[in-house]
Amino acid sequence: MSEAGSWFERQPLWFKTSVFYEVHLRAFFDGNDDGSGDFRGLTDKLDYLQWLGVDCVWLLPFYPSPLRDGGYDIADFYEINPDYGTVDDFRQFVDQAHQRGIRVIADLVMNHTSSDHAWFQASRTDPAGEYGDFYVWGDDDTRWSEARIIFLDTEPSNWTWDPVRGQYYWHRFFSHQPDLNYDNPDVQRNMLDVLRFWLDLGLDGFRLDAVPYLYERDGTNGENLPETHEFLKRVRAEIDANYQDRVMLAEANQWPADVVAYFGDGDECHMAFHFPVMPRMFMAMRREDALPMIEILEQTPPIPDNAQWGLFLRNHDELTLEMVTDEERDYMYAEYAKDPRMKLNLGIRRRLAPLLDNGRDEIQLMHAILFSLPGSPVLYYGDEVGMGDNIFLGDRDGVRTPMQWTGDRNGGFSRADFQQLFLPPLMDPVYGFQAVNVEAQLRQPNSLLRWLHRLIALRKDHPVFGLGTYEALRPENPRIFAHVRTYEDDIILCVHNVARSAQAVELDLSRWEGFIPEEMFGRTRFPRIGELPYLLTLAPRGFFWFQLRKETGE
Amino acid sequence: MTDDTALIEFITSQRWYGSKTREVGSATVVDRAKLRDGLELQLVEVRFETGTHETYQLLTDARGFDALPEDAHARTLLELMRAGETVQGNEGAVEFAALGNVSTPEAARLIEGEQSNSSVVFDDALILKVFRRVEAGINPELELLRFLTEAGFPNIAELSGWYAYVGAQMEATLGIMQRFVVGAEDGWERALDAIVAGDEAFLDTLRRLGEVTGRMHSALGSDPADPSFCPEQTSTESLGLLTATVDEEIERVFVSLPDDVPDLDLIRGRGEEVRERLRLLTNIGGTGRVIRVHGDFHLGQTLWDGEDWVILDFEGEPARSLPERRRKRSPLRDVAGMLGSFGYAASAAEVLRDTPAPDDWEERAREEFLEGYRATVDRSLVPSGAAMDKLLKVFELEKAVYELRYELNNRPDWVRIPVLGLARMLEEEVPV
Numbered sequence: 001m002s003e004a005g006s007w008f009e010r011q012p013l014w015f016k017t018s019v020f021y022e023v024h025l026r027a028f029f030d031g032n033d034d035g036s037g038d039f040r041g042l043t044d045k046l047d048y049l050q051w052l053g054v055d056c057v058w059l060l061p062f063y064p065s066p067l068r069d070g071g072y073d074i075a076d077f078y079e080i081n082p083d084y085g086t087v088d089d090f091r092q093f094v095d096q097a098h099q100r101g102i103r104v105i106a107d108l109v110m111n112h113t114s115s116d117h118a119w120f121q122a123s124r125t126d127p128a129g130e131y132g133d134f135y136v137w138g139d140d141d142t143r144w145s146e147a148r149i150i151f152l153d154t155e156p157s158n159w160t161w162d163p164v165r166g167q168y169y170w171h172r173f174f175s176h177q178p179d180l181n182y183d184n185p186d187v188q189r190n191m192l193d194v195l196r197f198w199l200d201l202g203l204d205g206f207r208l209d210a211v212p213y214l215y216e217r218d219g220t221n222g223e224n225l226p227e228t229h230e231f232l233k234r235v236r237a238e239i240d241a242n243y244q245d246r247v248m249l250a251e252a253n254q255w256p257a258d259v260v261a262y263f264g265d266g267d268e269c270h271m272a273f274h275f276p277v278m279p280r281m282f283m284a285m286r287r288e289d290a291l292p293m294i295e296i297l298e299q300t301p302p303i304p305d306n307a308q309w310g311l312f313l314r315n316h317d318e319l320t321l322e323m324v325t326d327e328e329r330d331y332m333y334a335e336y337a338k339d340p341r342m343k344l345n346l347g348i349r350r351r352l353a354p355l356l357d358n359g360r361d362e363i364q365l366m367h368a369i370l371f372s373l374p375g376s377p378v379l380y381y382g383d384e385v386g387m388g389d390n391i392f393l394g395d396r397d398g399v400r401t402p403m404q405w406t407g408d409r410n411g412g413f414s415r416a417d418f419q420q421l422f423l424p425p426l427m428d429p430v431y432g433f434q435a436v437n438v439e440a441q442l443r444q445p446n447s448l449l450r451w452l453h454r455l456i457a458l459r460k461d462h463p464v465f466g467l468g469t470y471e472a473l474r475p476e477n478p479r480i481f482a483h484v485r486t487y488e489d490d491i492i493l494c495v496h497n498v499a500r501s502a503q504a505v506e507l508d509l510s511r512w513e514g515f516i517p518e519e520m521f522g523r524t525r526f527p528r529i530g531e532l533p534y535l536l537t538l539a540p541r542g543f544f545w546f547q548l549r550k551e552t553g554e
Numbered sequence: 555m556t557d558d559t560a561l562i563e564f565i566t567s568q569r570w571y572g573s574k575t576r577e578v579g580s581a582t583v584v585d586r587a588k589l590r591d592g593l594e595l596q597l598v599e600v601r602f603e604t605g606t607h608e609t610y611q612l613l614t615d616a617r618g619f620d621a622l623p624e625d626a627h628a629r630t631l632l633e634l635m636r637a638g639e640t641v642q643g644n645e646g647a648v649e650f651a652a653l654g655n656v657s658t659p660e661a662a663r664l665i666e667g668e669q670s671n672s673s674v675v676f677d678d679a680l681i682l683k684v685f686r687r688v689e690a691g692i693n694p695e696l697e698l699l700r701f702l703t704e705a706g707f708p709n710i711a712e713l714s715g716w717y718a719y720v721g722a723q724m725e726a727t728l729g730i731m732q733r734f735v736v737g738a739e740d741g742w743e744r745a746l747d748a749i750v751a752g753d754e755a756f757l758d759t760l761r762r763l764g765e766v767t768g769r770m771h772s773a774l775g776s777d778p779a780d781p782s783f784c785p786e787q788t789s790t791e792s793l794g795l796l797t798a799t800v801d802e803e804i805e806r807v808f809v810s811l812p813d814d815v816p817d818l819d820l821i822r823g824r825g826e827e828v829r830e831r832l833r834l835l836t837n838i839g840g841t842g843r844v845i846r847v848h849g850d851f852h853l854g855q856t857l858w859d860g861e862d863w864v865i866l867d868f869e870g871e872p873a874r875s876l877p878e879r880r881r882k883r884s885p886l887r888d889v890a891g892m893l894g895s896f897g898y899a900a901s902a903a904e905v906l907r908d909t910p911a912p913d914d915w916e917e918r919a920r921e922e923f924l925e926g927y928r929a930t931v932d933r934s935l936v937p938s939g940a941a942m943d944k945l946l947k948v949f950e951l952e953k954a955v956y957e958l959r960y961e962l963n964n965r966p967d968w969v970r971i972p973v974l975g976l977a978r979m980l981e982e983e984v985p986v
Contacts, residue, residue, distance in 0.1 A: 007877070009609070009690040009724040044789055050877065051795050092781070099691075101877040244722060406790050442794030443836070445801055445829065453798070463605035488579060489603040523809055 007098045008245065014103070015205075015247045015271055016308045017466035018055035019456050020378040024316055025062055025084055026071075026422055028381060028403050030414035035421045037402070037413070039080070039089035043096050048438065052384065053456035056103040058207055058249075060316060062090070066116050066176070070316070070396065072107070072209060073114035073177050077194040087201070094202040103204040105247060110191055111210040112177040120178050124165040134187055135178045136170035136216060147172070147222040153345055172213045172222070182214045182231060192238055199239070205247030208232075208269070211262070212252045224258050232268045247271060249310055253322055256300040266304035274300070274309040274375060276323040279332060281313070281369060282355065285362060286335045288499040290481035293369070294472055308466070309375030313366055314383060317396060318347030319355070341391045351399050353386040358430060361541035364451060365496060368543045369481065371459050372494040374470040385441050386448050388431025393423065401426055404433040411437060458520055458545075464490040473507055480505040480538070491548040493517060497538035506533035517546035558582075564619045565600060565610055570670050570686040572872060575963050577603040584609070584723060587643030590630045593621055595641075595648055595728075597688060597719065609688045611728055622684065628662040628674040631682060635715040635731060646721015648728065653703075653714050656680065656731075670872035671729075680714060681734040685727060685869075688719070689876040693727035694849060697880075698774070698868035701783060701846075707773045709766045709865055711735050711857075735864050741856035745899040745919075749911045757922050759863070760896075763856060764926025766863045767892065771885040772932040775845040785843045785935060786882055792844075797836040800952045804828050807959050815962075817970040820977045827980055828951070834984045835948045842936040842945075844882035851888035852895035873960060885935050886942065889927060890949030893920050894957070894975065901971045943985035951979060 008014070023042065031040030039062075049057065061071035062084045071081070080087055094104050113120055122131035141159035149155050151173055159168040160175040169178045180187050195206065215227040232248070239246050250262040250269040256276060262269045277300075280292035303309070319336070321329045329346070336355055337348045348355070356362040363386060370377050382403055389398045402425040405412030411425040411433030418424070426432045441447035459465050468487030475482055479499035485492045491512070497503045509515075509529045517526040517534075528551060536544065561581045565571055578600055585597045596612040613631075615621035622628060634641065634650040636658075641648045659676035674682045685693060699713040715731035741763070748756035775785040808825030811818055821828075848855070849870030857864040870879030896919040900911035936942055957972040 006725050007691045010722050047789065047795060047881070048791060050881075051799065096781075099877065099880065101875070408790070412790050439791045439794045442791055442798045443833075445805075450798060450802070454802070461604065461606065467605060488605050489577075490605060 007101065008103075010245060012245055013306060013308075013467075014245055015056070015249075015376060017460070017463045018103070018376050019053060019459065020056045020058050020105075020310065020376060021049060021052070021054040022058045022060070022312075022315055022378055022380045024060050024381060024400050027400050027413075029405070030416060031085075033415045034083070035414055035416035036083045037422075038083065039085040039093045043089075043093045046093075046096055046100055046102065049097075049102060050100040052453055053460060054102060054379075055460075056105060056204065057097060058378065059104065059106040061107045061109065061209075066114055068114075068176050069174055070400070072109050073112075073116075073174070074109055075114040075116040076118070077108075077113075078197060091201050098202065104202075105205040105207055105249065106198065106203055107209055108195070108198075108206040109209040110180070111213050112171060112173060112179045115176045115178055119180075124162050124169075127165055127167075130186075133184045134181055136181045137165065137167045138170065139167060141168045144170075144216050144218070144220075144222055146220060147216070151345060170216065173210065179213065179216075182227070188231060188234075192235065195235065195239070196242075199243050199246060204245070205249065205270075207249040207251060209251050211250045211269075212254060224252070224254065224261060229261060229264065229268060232262065233264055236264075236268055249273070253320055255323055256296075260301045260303055263303050263307040266306045270306070271308045271310050271376070273378075274311055275320060277373070278312060279319065279321055279324050279328070281366060282319070282336060283328065283332065284481070284498050285356070285366070286331075289478050290496075290498055291478060293481055294474070297373070297470070297472065310378050311370055311373055311375035312378040312380065313370055314350075314352045314355070314380045314399070315378070316380065316400060318344040318349040320345075320347040322346050339391065344396065349389070349391065349396055349398055351387060351389040352380070352383045353431065354388050358386065358388075359541070360448065361539075363448060365498070365541045365543055367452060367455060368494075368545070369496050371455055371465060372483070372485070372492075372496075372545065374468070374485070376466060377459075384449050384452050385436050385438055386431075387436055388426050388428065390424075390426060397423055404437040406437050406439040407434045412439070454521065462490055462492065462520075462547075463487060464492050468492070475505045475507055477503055477505045479503050482507060491515070492520075493546040493548055494543070495536060495538065495546075496543040497541060500540050502537065502540055502542075504535065504537045506535050509534045512548050514551055515548040516551055518549050520545045520547055561598065561619065562600070565598065565612075568686070569666075570672060571610070572670060572687050573600075573602070573608060579603045579605075585643050585645040585719075585721060587641050587646075587648045589613075589634060589641055589648070590627075592616060593627045593630055595643070597723070609724075609726075610686050611684065611688050613684070622672055622674065623664045625662045628664070628682065629659055629676070631674075631684075631717070631729070632656065632659055632662075632676055632680070632715075632731070635717060643721070645723060646719055648717060649720055650717040651715055652731075656714055670869065675734050678736050679734055680731055681711070682729060682731045684729045687872070688724075688726045688728065690724035690726055691876045691880070693730070693876070694846075694870050694879050695868040696727045696730050697782065698846060698848075699730065699732060701777075701780075702770070702773060705773050705776065707770060709770065709863055711864055711866065735857050735859050738857035738859040738864065741853035741858060741863070742895070742899065744858055745853050745896070746903050746907060749899065749903040749915060750907050750909045752912075757918055759858060760919050761922040761926040763863050763892070764923040764928075765930045766865065766926075767851075767888065767923075768927045768930030768932075770848070770865060771845065771888070771935060772930065774847065775843070775885070775932055775935050782880075783846050785845045788841045788844055788884075793836060793838065793841050796841070796948065797832065800948060800955070801829055801832055803952065803955050803959075804832065807955050807962075812962070815966070815969060817973055820973050821980075824980065828955075828976065831980060831984075832948065832951055835944050835951070838937070838941045838944050840937045840941055842884055842886070842942075843934065844884055845935060846880075847883050847885055848888045848891075849879055849883075851891040853892070853899060854895070871956065873956070873963075884945065884949070885931065886945050887949045887952075889924075890946050891953050892923060893946065894950050894953045896920055896923070897975045897978065898957070898971055901974045902968075905968075905970055940985050947979075947982075947985065951976075954979065 026037045028037040029041030029045050063074045064076040064079050065071045119131045119134045123134050212223040215225045216222045248269045249271040253275045259272050262272045280296045283292045337343050391398050402413035441449035464485045464487035468485040471484045473482040481496040515529050580601045583596045584599045587595045594614050598610045601607040613621045635652045636656045665673050672684045703713045711733040719726050778784045855867045900916045904910045954975045961968040
C-alpha cells in the first residue's frame with residue numbers, strides 16, 4: 001500500500017451523513033505569529049476538529065486576492081494567498097486532515113474573478129488577444145436590465161465602464177469582480193483545469209460560490225439559466241469520471257423549487273444549501289410557532305437519492321433575507337436587527353449567540369432542530385462555543401473575528417502583537433475571549449461546546465439523520481415542532497418546543513403501538529406507546545429525541 | 555451466494571468480533587479474491603440496524619467460513635508474501651510483501667488470537683497476524699513495527715512481511731508477519747505466577763521493562779523528519795481536549811452500566827465522583843510533547859524471552875477507530891497503561907488464582923518500572939515532577955474506564971478487576 005494511500009473507505013454518499021464545519025482561515029489560528037490565520041495554524045488545530053467530530057472542513061477562499069470581498073475576489077486560481085502559506089502547506093493540511101478522517105472542501109468562485117486577475121488585465125488591454133473574450137464586455141450599459149442588483153448597498157449597476165478598453169464590463173457582484181464569459185469555450189476549459197488542479201492535490205470537493213449567474217441571456221433575469229445547468233453537469237461528469245468520493249456543493253440563494261434544479265437528475269451538484277429554512281427557524285423562535293418551519297419543509301420538493309441539502313444556522317455572510325416575503329423580512333428586521341448597523345444588504349450581519357440573546361436553551365434548541373432535519377448540518381467556526389460579533393466592524397467582518405481558543409492574550413489566536421492582528425478579537429464581558437473560549441468550555445462538562453460534541457456524536461451514530469425519511473407530525477399544539485425520521489430499522493422521534501413556556505403535547509403514535517421510546521441522550525426508557533395519543537411535557541425551549549425501539553422480552 | 559444468516563451467526567460469535575453489543579441487520583461480501591484453489595479471501599460488510607457498518611476479513615474454503623486453521627491454507631498466505639504476489643479480486647487486489655529472506659515453513663499452527671485478530675505460527679520462526687476488523691488506512695502495527703525495525707530498536711519481534719487490500723472500496727492492511735519469539739512467556743502470566751509463587755526477582759525485571767519502555771519512546775520520538783512520527787508540542791487546549799475526552803468516556807460508561815451485574819456494586823452511582831477526581835487531576839501546567847505511542851500497553855503485550863523483554867502488538871486499542879489509534883499522544887499514556895496493568899495483575903491474582911498479592915506488591919512494581927523508565931526516556935517528551943504524576947493518574951483513570959467498558963462487552967467474568975481498580979483510585983490522594 002502506498003504511503004499516501006487513501007485514509008477513507010469508499011463512500012460516494014459520505015456527504016449525506018457528514019457534519020460540516022466552515023472555517024475562516026484568516027480567523028482560525030495563526031501558525032507563524034504574523035497576526036493572521038494560516039494553513040499551518042489550521043493544521044495545528046486538527047486535533048480539536050477531530051475531537052469535535054467534524055467530518056468535513058469547508059474553507060473560505062484562500063487564493064491570492066486583493067481582499068475587497070473577503071477573498072471571493074480571486075486574483076489567481078492556482079496559488080495560495082501568501083498570508084495563508086504555500087501550496088505545500090495546503091497539501092500537508094489536506095493530508096493531515098485525511099489521516100484524521102476529516103475531508104476538506106473549499107470555496108471556488110466560478111462566476112467571476114478579481115479585476116486584479118491576469119486574465120482581466122489581459123482582456124482589457126488586448127481585446128483581440130487570447131483573453132479578450134474571457135469577460136462579458138458591452139458597448140452600452142442597458143442590456144439585461146432585468147437582472148437584479150445583488151449588492152444593493154454599494155453597486156448602482158451591473159455594468160461598469162472600463163476606461164482602458166473603452167467598454168462596459170458585466171458584474172453581478174462588486175464592480176471589482178468582473179463576470180467570466182462562459183459562452184467562451186476557453187473559459188470553460190480553463191475553469192475545469194482549475195478544478196482538476198485542486199482535486200489532484202487531494203481536495204474533496206468544492207463549494208461553488210454564486211453559481212446561478214454563470215450565463216446572461218436577453219429577456220431573462222440571468223439566474224438559473226439552462227446553459228448554467230448544462231455546464232455544471234459537464235463539471236460533474238468530469239469529476240465522476242476521474243475522481244472518487246468528491247462533492248460539489250452549490251451556493252444558490254434561491255427558492256427550494258429553483259434550487260432543486262441544481263441537483264439535476266442526480267447528475268449535477270451533490271449538495272445545495274437550503275437557504276429559506278434558516279430564517280424561518282429564527283422566525284419560529286420569536287413567534288413561538290412551529291408553522292413557518294413546517295411550511296417551508298412542505299414546500300421543499302423531493303431531491304434525488306444521491307443528493308443532499310446543506311443546512312446551517314449562521315455562516316460567514318449576513319443572515320440573508322432574500323428568500324422570505326417582504327412582510328417576513330420586516331418582521332425579522334424588527335426582531336433581530338434592532339440597531340440599523342446590524343443590517344447589511346438584504347440581511348442581518350450577526351452571529352448565532354447574539355441573535356438568540358445568548359440564551360443557552362435557545363442555542364441548543366436551534367442546533368437540535370438543525371441536526372434533526374433532513375440534510376447535512378454546516379457549523380460556522382466559533383458558534384460551537386457561542387462566540388459573539390462586533391457590529392462596529394465594516395461589512396461582514398463583524399462575524400469573522402478571531403477564533404477564541406483560550407483566555408490568554410489575543411484569545412490564544414495569535415502570539416503576534418495585538419496591533420498586528422488582522423481584526424481585533426472580541427473582548428467584551430459577555431462574548432469576549434475571557435468569558436467565551438474553547439479551553440474553558442472543554443474543561444466545563446456542562447458547556448455549550450461539550451453539549452454540541454455529544455450532539456454531533458449522537459448524530460454520527462445514527463445515519464438516519466442524514467439518510468432517513470422525514471415525516472412531520474402535526475399535533476394540535478402549534479408550539480411543538482415534531483417529526484419522525486426513519487432509516488432501515490432506526491426510527492427517531494424528534495419533538496421540539498419552540499415556546500418560552502413549558503408545553504404539553506399529545507402525539508398520535510398509534511402506528512408504533514408497542515414500541516418503547518428511549519430518550520437518546522440519557523438512554524432513559526419512556527412508557528410504552530399504546531393506542532391512545534402519547535402525552536409528553538416539554539420544558540421551555542426544550543426538546544426530546546427518542547429512538548423508538550421494539551419491545552423486547554426482558 | 556452465502557447464506558446471510560449463517561454468515562452473521564459465524565462472524566458475531568467470533569472472539570475477534572468487536573461489536574458484540576450491537577444489533578446486526580445484514581452481512582454482505584463486498585469483495586472476494588481467490589488466493590489459491592480452494593482458498594478465498596472475503597471482505598464482509600456487517601451492517602447494524604442503525605445503518606452504520608464494519609468490515610471484516612474472512613478466509614474461507616469449501617468447508618466453511620474459517621479456513622485459517624487448515625495448515626495448507628495458512629502456508630499459502632506465507633508463500634504469497636514470500637513471492638510478493640498481487641492477487642486480483644472482483645473489485646480490488648490483495649498485495650503481499652516480504653522483508654528479507656523468508657524460508658519455506660514446514661508446519662503451521664493456529665494460536666488463539668486475542669481481541670481483534672487471529673494468529674498463525676510457522677515453524678516457531680515466524681508469526682502471521684490476520685487482522686479481522688478491516689479499516690481504511692495503514693494499520694498502526696505495520697507502521698510502528700516498520701519504523702522500529704528500521705530504527706534498529708532491539709526489543710521487538712521484527713517485521714518480516716505484510717499483506718494489504720488495495721481497491722476502490724478502500725486501502726487497508728490485512729495482516730502482518732513478524733519474528734516468532736521462541737520459548738518466551740508473556741508478562742501477564744509471569745506476573746501472576748510471580749505473585750502466586752512469591753517470586754521477588756520478577757520485580758527486578760519490571761525495572762528492566764521500564765528501561766525498555768523508555769527506550770522505545772525515545773526511539774519513537776527520534777525522527778523529526780518523518781511527519782507521521784516527529785514529536786510535536788501540544789497545543790494550549792490539548793489538556794482540555796484530554797479532560798473532555800476522558801470525562802465523556804466516564805459519563806458514557808456510567809450512563810449505561812447494566813443493573814444486573816453485582817460486580818459493579820462497588821462503583822455503581824459513583825460516576826460523578828470519578829469525574830470530580832478527573833477534574834482535580836487535570837489542573838496541570840504542561841503536558842510534555844506528543845509522539846506515536848504503543849497505544850495499548852500492558853503486561854499482556856510483553857514477552858520475556860529469558861534475557862530481555864520483547865514488546866508486541868502495536869495495533870492500539872481495538873475498540874477505537876483507526877484515526878484515533880494513529881493519533882500522537884503523550885508517552886505517559888503507555889506508562890499509565892502498564893502501571894494500570896500491575897494493579898490488574900494484583901487483582902487478577904486474587905480473582906483468577908485465589909492468591910491475594912502482597913499489600914505492597916503493586917506499589918513496588920510501579921516504583922521499579924518508573925525508575926527504569928525515568929532513567930532511559932528522552933526527558934523532553936514528558937513533563938516533570940507533580941505534573942507527571944498527575945498526568946499519569948489521568949491516563950490511568952482513562953485506561954480503567956476503557957477496561958471497564960471492554961470487559962463489560964467482552965469478558966463479563968473480568969469486570970471485577972477494573973471495578974476494583976477504579977474504586978481504589980477513588981480512595982487515593984491526589985498528587986500535589
